[in-house]
Amino acid sequence: MITEFFSIASAVATDPYLLGLSALGTILGILMGCLPGISSTMALAILLPVTYAMSPLAAMVFLMAVFSASVFGGSISAILINIPGTPGAIVTQLEGYAMTKDGRASEALTYSLFSSTIGGIVGLIILMLVAPLVAKAAMQFRSPEFAMTTVFGLTMLAYSTPGSTFRGILSGVIGLLCGMVGFDLVTDVPRFDFGTSALQSGIGLVPLTVGLFGLAEVFRGIEGGVKGARKTPKLGTLVPSFEKVRRLWKTILRGSALGAIIGAIPAAGSAIAVAVSYAQEQRFSKRGNKFGTGVPEGLAGPEAANNACVGGALVPLMTLGIPGDTMTAVLMGALLIHGLRPGPMLFAERPDFVASVYVALFLALLLTVVFGFLLVRHFVRLMRTPDHILLVIIAMLCVVGSFAIRNNITDVYIMIAFGVIGYVMNRLDIPVAPLAFGLILGPILEENLRRSLIISDGSWLVFIERPIALTMLVLSVSALVFPLLQRAKILASNLKR
Amino acid sequence: MSENSSGFGPKNQFAAGLFLMVWSVIGWLSLIGSPALWVNEYGVDPGPSLLPIISLTILSLGALALIGTGALQTLVQQHARTRYWAMLIKGSLMPGLFAISLIVYITLIDVVGFIPMSAIFSITWMYILGVKSGNRTYSSLLPLVAIGTFIGVGLIYFVFLYLIGVPIG
Numbered sequence A: 001m002i003t004e005f006f007s008i009a010s011a012v013a014t015d016p017y018l019l020g021l022s023a024l025g026t027i028l029g030i031l032m033g034c035l036p037g038i039s040s041t042m043a044l045a046i047l048l049p050v051t052y053a054m055s056p057l058a059a060m061v062f063l064m065a066v067f068s069a070s071v072f073g074g075s076i077s078a079i080l081i082n083i084p085g086t087p088g089a090i091v092t093q094l095e096g097y098a099m100t101k102d103g104r105a106s107e108a109l110t111y112s113l114f115s116s117t118i119g120g121i122v123g124l125i126i127l128m129l130v131a132p133l134v135a136k137a138a139m140q141f142r143s144p145e146f147a148m149t150t151v152f153g154l155t156m157l158a159y160s161t162p163g164s165t166f167r168g169i170l171s172g173v174i175g176l177l178c179g180m181v182g183f184d185l186v187t188d189v190p191r192f193d194f195g196t197s198a199l200q201s202g203i204g205l206v207p208l209t210v211g212l213f214g215l216a217e218v219f220r221g222i223e224g225g226v227k228g229a230r231k232t233p234k235l236g237t238l239v240p241s242f243e244k245v246r247r248l249w250k251t252i253l254r255g256s257a258l259g260a261i262i263g264a265i266p267a268a269g270s271a272i273a274v275a276v277s278y279a280q281e282q283r284f285s286k287r288g289n290k291f292g293t294g295v296p297e298g299l300a301g302p303e304a305a306n307n308a309c310v311g312g313a314l315v316p317l318m319t320l321g322i323p324g325d326t327m328t329a330v331l332m333g334a335l336l337i338h339g340l341r342p343g344p345m346l347f348a349e350r351p352d353f354v355a356s357v358y359v360a361l362f363l364a365l366l367l368t369v370v371f372g373f374l375l376v377r378h379f380v381r382l383m384r385t386p387d388h389i390l391l392v393i394i395a396m397l398c399v400v401g402s403f404a405i406r407n408n409i410t411d412v413y414i415m416i417a418f419g420v421i422g423y424v425m426n427r428l429d430i431p432v433a434p435l436a437f438g439l440i441l442g443p444i445l446e447e448n449l450r451r452s453l454i455i456s457d458g459s460w461l462v463f464i465e466r467p468i469a470l471t472m473l474v475l476s477v478s479a480l481v482f483p484l485l486q487r488a489k490i491l492a493s494n495l496k497r
Numbered sequence B: 001m002s003e004n005s006s007g008f009g010p011k012n013q014f015a016a017g018l019f020l021m022v023w024s025v026i027g028w029l030s031l032i033g034s035p036a037l038w039v040n041e042y043g044v045d046p047g048p049s050l051l052p053i054i055s056l057t058i059l060s061l062g063a064l065a066l067i068g069t070g071a072l073q074t075l076v077q078q079h080a081r082t083r084y085w086a087m088l089i090k091g092s093l094m095p096g097l098f099a100i101s102l103i104v105y106i107t108l109i110d111v112v113g114f115i116p117m118s119a120i121f122s123i124t125w126m127y128i129l130g131v132k133s134g135n136r137t138y139s140s141l142l143p144l145v146a147i148g149t150f151i152g153v154g155l156i157y158f159v160f161l162y163l164i165g166v167p168i169g
Helices: A002-013 A016-034 A040-053 A056-081 A092-101 A105-138 A143-160 A165-179 A205-223 A242-246 A249-264 A269-284 A296-320 A326-337 A344-349 A351-382 A387-406 A409-427 A433-455 A467-496 B010-032 B050-076 B084-112 B114-132 B138-163
Strands: none
Touching: A002 A016, A002 A056, A002 A351, A016 A040, A016 A056, A016 A351, A040 A056, A040 A205, A040 A326, A040 A387, A056 A092, A056 A105, A056 A296, A056 A326, A056 A351, A092 A105, A092 A296, A105 A242, A105 A249, A105 A296, A105 A344, A105 A351, A143 A165, A143 A296, A143 A433, A143 A467, A165 A433, A165 A467, A165 B010, A165 B050, A205 A326, A205 A387, A205 A409, A205 A433, A205 B084, A249 A269, A249 A296, A269 A296, A296 A326, A296 A344, A296 A351, A326 A433, A344 A351, A387 A409, A387 B084, A387 B114, A387 B138, A409 B084, A433 B050, A467 B050, B010 B050, B010 B084, B084 B114, B114 B138
16 A cells, blocks of 8 residues: 555656646635535535546545545634534534634644644544555455445434434435435336436436535525625734644644544544534643643644544545445545445555645645635635625535536536425424435445345345344434434323423 | 524424425325336346435435424414515525516527527626615626626636637627
8 A cells, every 4th residue: 555655646746647636626615615504515516526537536636635625614614703614613612713702813723724734644644554454354344244244324313413412314215215216226126216218317416415415504504694805814924833732742643533533433523623622622721721722732732633634534434335424425425436345355456545634634734724825815805705705605616616517407406406405304303315325325325235135035034144244233323212212201200201 | 513502483484394295295206107117027136216215204204304304393483474485485485587588598598599698687687686786876786897898708718618619608
């Protein structure tokens, strides 16, 4: 893998096209991440269609840059205007915005950029070390293990989604059903197509994700009250004070390690990692009682954890084919569009591609530092763009982007339909992310479920007789039953009253 | 994580259950209306109807559970009168209009062309939303809308139609 890493790295570094793509992805990632109302997932979903005409390597270089840079972008808005651009930046605003109010916005951005970069590099190293080992272990997996791992991934993703686990699971089931629309791959029998040719080729991932994560957010923005131009603070010099950064090295390393480990747990996500890191730093810091007033440790630790999560979240995606969060779900969609199926076989069959993911992430981290320092003032200026301009442009991007994948107007109608569905689900407090996971993981689940039953001659015991499959099944059932028991308990006490 | 710890009201439970029930009814109708899915000629392969049946059963039971919980909670808290439905519909009016205008927009792109149609869509909505955002005068809003439209439509045209060659409009 090391040989492949360096050979791909030299190929990318000497290719102006790939370097340019990475630079463009980084700039767009920071920009979209820092614009309030555009999350990293939305940025990835909107920009995914652009990569359709690219080679898999070029697409990965571009998308990894958007992915990684948007995480830092999300911190800019959290620090400067107290609006986290990504879920992982929720904690950043606590100390970051306090520093901004204190006239130390530049200092906060410097800490954020340095910690993010170091966190990202640590996450990448952990990804490079752990992923081959997990992939090797996963090589022992057969259809029953894969089927149950997919079920486990779906239930965990529903469990970790904000809101109700129960509703998350039902949302995931809708995703599974959407994934079954069109011809069955084994028997060629049409399903859920309602006799229309438009649905026979299935529901594409891009129209669905663009609708759910892009257009639905536009609807929410319109509903929630459109904001005018925002005021942003003036920035001083963004020259890093190495002495100040040096004093934080332990904090940054702790946050990085935590972020990478938590990020690697399927569905744990960056929001959990930053919360744990913040709590830990509060405990370790001599100024723990002053947290919330602009203490650098409270900013640097979670920021490192947030970016280390990027590498960590790629572990389950690359090795098991299970996205760790919504962002990696969209990335997985990109891989599938380019004919690459993440999982242990990817390591065996396409080590060059796996290495290119590492290189793309490394390059994105380096370029985020460069563009972060050079262009942050311009990004901040763009943050003043009023919502009524942004929302309309995003809506048009959603339309053209979903059309661009197959040059098919049906995809645009599907995108609008899922935009409306996503909006309605949001209003009804039904999480939308599991729906996208269901669409992605549905075909994998069905293929492995049916294959397992064919192997076992129709016996469902195959999922109980194999230890790994059984473990996954037990964990999945626990994630399902636990909230239901809690609910029944609360309902019973309500009835008693 | 649980239902009630998230503080869902009975009407929210009921509405969410209804929404999911609509999905499950549509799914069952489609499944029942496809005789090819029910034939038993796939040998040891459980067939293409296995996962749809499992999924739809889970969805139907889940939807029923939410509707039932909503109904039960309404019985328990009969006094809790809220304007939930009215608020739900009122809040969705503007996004609904936006969705309808998007359908009109993409339908007319073929007739009018991408740039003029996008400009009309963009100017109209940037203006309406700008007015909605308040504290803007007519004279200050128009230049901003014009610049926004020029940059937005121009960028999309340049990237998607010119560079990538997407044949839209």
